Amino acid sequence: MTFPGGHVEAGESFTEAVIREVKEETGLRIASPQICGMKDWVEDGIRYVVLFYKTEKFEGDLISSEEGEVWWEELKEMPNLDLSLDMEDMLRIFLEEDLSEFFYYQDGEDWKYDLK
Secondary structure, three states, X not given: OOOOOOOOOOOOXXXXXXXXXXXXXXXXXXXXXXXXXXXXXXXXXXXXXXXXXXXXXXXXXXXXXXXXXXXXXXXXXXXXXXXXXXXXXXXXXXXXXXXXXXXXXXXXXXXXXXXX
């Protein structure tokens, strides 16, 4: 399990991309998404950045798509689910006001991360 997401298309703002991707992947129409953090890493000399957005403003019915099944879940149940890699710590970026960055780095051959 992971968050809805995708890429920004040419000529599209980040906010427009978030609204479009959530609609495509969940059927929900969101409004006023706010940046709440990021995930970033450097690989082969290129820096990659994933922006995290959240909102409490939405309407519509939750509908699964070809991207995968979607459903509502209680936060307390998240640890009991089959989550994608590092999902529990990524979720902390959304929930904890003193955190805003999920930074991956290489330690030899291993990838590690820090929450900042």
